[in-house]
Amino acid sequence: MKKSFKEIVGGAVSLVTGMRITLDQFLKNFRKDHNVPYPHATLPIPDRYRGHIIFTNDEAGQSTCIACKSCEKSCPSDCIVVEGEKKEGAKKKSATIFELDFTKCSLCGSCVEVCPTDALMFSKRYNLASTSKAVYSKIDLIKDLETRMAKQGLRQPAPAQTAPIQPAPVQPTEPQQIPQETPQQ
Amino acid sequence: MLLTKEQALARSAHSVGGPNETFVLNLGPQHPATHGVLRVKLTMDGEFIQRAEPVCGYIHRMHEKMGENRTCAQFLPNTSRLDYLSAMQYTHAWCGIVEKACKIEVPERAEYIRVITSELNRIASHLVGWGAWVMDLGGFTPILYAFDDREKILDLMEHICGARLTFCYYRFGGVVNDVDEHFLNGAREFVPYMRERMRMYKKLVTENIILRKRIEGIGIITPDQCRRYGACGPVLRGSGINYDVRRAEPYSIYNRFDYEIPVYHECDSMARYLVRMDEIEQSLRIVEQALATIPEGPFVNPKVPKVLKVPAGDYTFATEAGRGRFMVRLVSDGSDTPYRVKLRTPCLANLSLFEETSAGMLLPDALAHMGSLDLVIPDIDR
Amino acid sequence: MSAVIEFLGQEPYWSFVRLALFLGGVAAFVGLNAAYLVWVERKTAAYVQRRPGPMEVGPQGLIQPIADAVKLLSKQVLVPPGVDGVLFRIAPVLIMTPAMMCFVALPYGSALVPADIDLGLLALFAFASINVMALMLGAWSSRNKFAIISAARVVSQNIAYEIPMLLTIVTIVLMSGSLNLSEIVGKQSGWFWNWNIFQLHHNPLVWLSFLTFYICMLAETNRAPFDMAESESELVAGAFTEYAGMSFGVFFMAEYANIVVGCSLATVLFFGGWNIGLGPLLGSAPAWVGALVGLAAFFAKLYALIFTVIWIRWTFPRTQFYGLLNLSWKILIPVALVTLWLTSFLLKVI
Numbered sequence: 001m002k003k004s005f006k007e008i009v010g011g012a013v014s015l016v017t018g019m020r021i022t023l024d025q026f027l028k029n030f031r032k033d034h035n036v037p038y039p040h041a042t043l044p045i046p047d048r049y050r051g052h053i054i055f056t057n058d059e060a061g062q063s064t065c066i067a068c069k070s071c072e073k074s075c076p077s078d079c080i081v082v083e084g085e086k087k088e089g090a091k092k093k094s095a096t097i098f099e100l101d102f103t104k105c106s107l108c109g110s111c112v113e114v115c116p117t118d119a120l121m122f123s124k125r126y127n128l129a130s131t132s133k134a135v136y137s138k139i140d141l142i143k144d145l146e147t148r149m150a151k152q153g154l155r156q157p158a159p160a161q162t163a164p165i166q167p168a169p170v171q172p173t174e175p176q177q178i179p180q181e182t183p184q185q
Numbered sequence: 186m187l188l189t190k191e192q193a194l195a196r197s198a199h200s201v202g203g204p205n206e207t208f209v210l211n212l213g214p215q216h217p218a219t220h221g222v223l224r225v226k227l228t229m230d231g232e233f234i235q236r237a238e239p240v241c242g243y244i245h246r247m248h249e250k251m252g253e254n255r256t257c258a259q260f261l262p263n264t265s266r267l268d269y270l271s272a273m274q275y276t277h278a279w280c281g282i283v284e285k286a287c288k289i290e291v292p293e294r295a296e297y298i299r300v301i302t303s304e305l306n307r308i309a310s311h312l313v314g315w316g317a318w319v320m321d322l323g324g325f326t327p328i329l330y331a332f333d334d335r336e337k338i339l340d341l342m343e344h345i346c347g348a349r350l351t352f353c354y355y356r357f358g359g360v361v362n363d364v365d366e367h368f369l370n371g372a373r374e375f376v377p378y379m380r381e382r383m384r385m386y387k388k389l390v391t392e393n394i395i396l397r398k399r400i401e402g403i404g405i406i407t408p409d410q411c412r413r414y415g416a417c418g419p420v421l422r423g424s425g426i427n428y429d430v431r432r433a434e435p436y437s438i439y440n441r442f443d444y445e446i447p448v449y450h451e452c453d454s455m456a457r458y459l460v461r462m463d464e465i466e467q468s469l470r471i472v473e474q475a476l477a478t479i480p481e482g483p484f485v486n487p488k489v490p491k492v493l494k495v496p497a498g499d500y501t502f503a504t505e506a507g508r509g510r511f512m513v514r515l516v517s518d519g520s521d522t523p524y525r526v527k528l529r530t531p532c533l534a535n536l537s538l539f540e541e542t543s544a545g546m547l548l549p550d551a552l553a554h555m556g557s558l559d560l561v562i563p564d565i566d567r
Numbered sequence: 568m569s570a571v572i573e574f575l576g577q578e579p580y581w582s583f584v585r586l587a588l589f590l591g592g593v594a595a596f597v598g599l600n601a602a603y604l605v606w607v608e609r610k611t612a613a614y615v616q617r618r619p620g621p622m623e624v625g626p627q628g629l630i631q632p633i634a635d636a637v638k639l640l641s642k643q644v645l646v647p648p649g650v651d652g653v654l655f656r657i658a659p660v661l662i663m664t665p666a667m668m669c670f671v672a673l674p675y676g677s678a679l680v681p682a683d684i685d686l687g688l689l690a691l692f693a694f695a696s697i698n699v700m701a702l703m704l705g706a707w708s709s710r711n712k713f714a715i716i717s718a719a720r721v722v723s724q725n726i727a728y729e730i731p732m733l734l735t736i737v738t739i740v741l742m743s744g745s746l747n748l749s750e751i752v753g754k755q756s757g758w759f760w761n762w763n764i765f766q767l768h769h770n771p772l773v774w775l776s777f778l779t780f781y782i783c784m785l786a787e788t789n790r791a792p793f794d795m796a797e798s799e800s801e802l803v804a805g806a807f808t809e810y811a812g813m814s815f816g817v818f819f820m821a822e823y824a825n826i827v828v829g830c831s832l833a834t835v836l837f838f839g840g841w842n843i844g845l846g847p848l849l850g851s852a853p854a855w856v857g858a859l860v861g862l863a864a865f866f867a868k869l870y871a872l873i874f875t876v877i878w879i880r881w882t883f884p885r886t887q888f889y890g891l892l893n894l895s896w897k898i899l900i901p902v903a904l905v906t907l908w909l910t911s912f913l914l915k916v917i
Binding site: 399 | 882886
Binding site: 008015018019021022023025026029030033034035037 | 611614615616617618619622878879881882883898
């Protein structure tokens with residue numbers, strides 16, 4: 001009898017303690033909202049964030065990819081398709097096709113780590129949405145690099161007329177209007 | 186629509202009635218309380234469960250088969266997706282087994298980083314398990330507090346490896362990136378913050394009379410049942426058996442730290458609850474000690490060959506994941522892809538004792554009991 | 568125009584006009600409360616859980632309830648095949664009507680009571696008992712195993728908690744000497760220590776009576792921690808699983824209407840209703856000022872109690888129903904009986 005009485009009183013005290021804690025939290029959050037009102041505001045993305053891979057560029061605005069296919073071999077999900085050839089007057093091969101199937105990518109980073117020329121890096125793109133699968137199942141990294149370099153005003157890659165993509169401009173000072181099909185930042 | 190007498194009689198002939206009639210209730214695969222795609226076929230007599238038959242396989246993704254088609258390095262992302270809440274610990278097991286087989290040494294700093302990140306991952310995993318369980322019981326607030334704490338851990342993880350859930354941070358011979366002062370200071374600040382939060386959770390949830398009445402004495406799992414089904418983790422330690430892989434089969438540098446293994450002998454859901462709460466505190470102790478003594482040095486062994494061929498043989502390696510003993514068995518024939526990868530996951534063993542222990546329970550009690558097993562369904566189905 | 572008003576002011580017609588005004592007022596009050604109590608609940612839950620709650624639709628999400636109402640109205644009222652057609656369609660009506668009828672006897676001011684019934688308290692409880700039947704009928708006719716389980720739980724829970732509630736009410740009736748709610752409030756006029764909750768010389772355990780009444784009110788309205796009927800994580804949506812669109816909306820509104828009735832009753836019985844407790848300080852003000860101030864006082868007490876109901880929901884987990892029944896049969900009924908005995912003893916002796 002005494003035990004059950006103590007249990008009732010102890011139980012009631014525990015309920016009141018719990019209510020005090022939630023009231024405390026309520027008042028604390030009522031005074032100041034600690035949340036970021038996404039999408040009206042966004043958080044800064046950490047440096048090492050893993051978005052889908054994109055090309056790095058050297059000072060001339062060109063990719064350092066030598067089309068060795070190490071990334072294609074090391075990918076566990078078979079997402080990468082690389083083809084390349086040695087251009088006239090170039091010392092090494094360069095990529096003519098570099099497509100990523102992001103619908104299969106698991107962001108493991110094998111391709112980034114294994115690349116001998118550090119040609120790949122993770123982007124910071126997280127706001128990815130489109131109405132067609134093709135936008136993400138065939139991300140063209142070469143075209144994406146050109147778009148980004150054009151935006152930054154760097155020189156475009158040397159004329160690569162054998163490439164099946166849009167022809168590079170011959171006047172490097174004018175930014176080329178490349179159709180915006182690649183995923184936007 | 187009013188029925189004629191014949192229609193009404195015909196209908197009642199099919200309906201649930203009589204004294205010994207049971208009906209089958211399907212819990213899942215889409216159900217708020219099963220935390221994943223688990224189907225439990227309950228044969229119920231009123232509110233009592235006569236038989237609970239778990240049907241798993243709805244998220245079977247053939248990870249073990251994928252292990253046979255991929256090289257060891259290519260299998261690393263798969264390990265994060267088995268029990269996604271303990272991703273670091275599962276990757277640790279895979280890296281551990283390959284390092285053991287190929288005799289790769291791991292530098293000191295990398296071992297410390299692995300221990301710190303694994304223990305932080307354990308804290309995050311227990312927070313989710315706890316929060317989700319209390320939510321099943323009807324308290325919708327603690328899960329959001331738990332996720333608030335978990336945000337701090339995930340922000341630290343995102344800072345070092347770029348991912349928040351499927352980390353893929355460890356590599357053979359170390360880790361992929363070094364940790365910087367931001368991470369170490371963040372982890373140092375996190376420890377006292379989390380201790381303060383644990384005090385609040387104790388007052389808000391653990392000592393709450395309603396919760397205590399819900400889980401004390403519910404779901405008794407005897408030590409003999411644990412042995413028969415191969416249960417492990419907090420389920421085992423809540424039944425009085427002191428078995429933790431970090432003590433029983435030591436790996437990495439866990440034997441350098443001073444920590445306790447919480448064991449409770451009451452065998453009920455409350456015991457398992459308290460084991461998890463105490464494990465969070467012990468993980469904080471390990472993190473604190475590791476942060477105090479982490480040495481400088483390389484974060485990865487530079488001499489790991491690019492194409493790793495595991496010598497032929499049969500290897501095993503076990504780690505203590507958030508839910509129990511995760512063991513990997515690697516059978517290699519000397520080529521660059523394994524011959525067989527066996528993943529012995531803790532949740533399948535823990536789930537299998539649900540059928541026996543839930544017989545004769547009331548439905549809400551059975552759900553409280555299932556929450557105490559802390560199941561992650563992709564871990565069951567792999 | 569003035570001729571019409573004068574015509575309607577005559578006795579038989581004036582009662583009808585007054586009745587129509589009150590019915591309109593009650594319907595509007597219940598509707599507004601149901602809609603905006605949902606907003607209060609969502610915002611309170613959000614702030615307790617460290618998030619902002621509805622913010623997008625209107626400033627601080629104030630138009631959210633209207634958006635939800637429009638959504639519910641625009642959905643098809645699905646009647647699944649095989650359900651009992653009549654009962655399935657009647658259940659929402661059966662649950663909303665008693666909730667609204669309870670307002671007939673509740674006094675919000677000295678002149679603001681739709682019908683000054685002498686047995687007002689009894690009428691109120693008679694109406695309140697119908698909602699159990701409505702829930703059970705709705706669940707039974709849904710032909711859904713989850714709903715049937717929840718109906719069984721609701722019936723046992725509500726029957727168990729009616730008893731301590733009525734015992735507590737009898738205690739208050741003994742203290743006030745009347746079943747007429749306006750008279751009960753009238754007895755608590757003057758200074759705030761005249762309120763029943765402070766009348767320790769008539770009933771030293773009146774705080775315990777209030778607590779018992781409050782807990783029973785939570786259980787009767789199926790609010791957490793006693794919401795076994797709709798325990799979302801176990802039974803999908805419990806008794807309402809098969810209802811869609813506006814019929815679900817009506818169940819929802821009825822729950823909030825019941826909460827308002829319960830808290831209004833607690834205010835009337837324990838906290839002096841529309842008395843602000845400052846004695847004769849406002850005696851010289853005109854009548855409509857007094858009525859307005861009284862209404863404001865009533866609402867302040869009412870919404871403080873409703874906030875506590877919401878606060879409790881977001882703090883505690885759900886009880887297991889044998890714990891729930893144990894609480895009622897083994898704890899609350901003995902407490903209520905002891906309180907009743909003590910009050911009657913003191914009233915007879917003193």
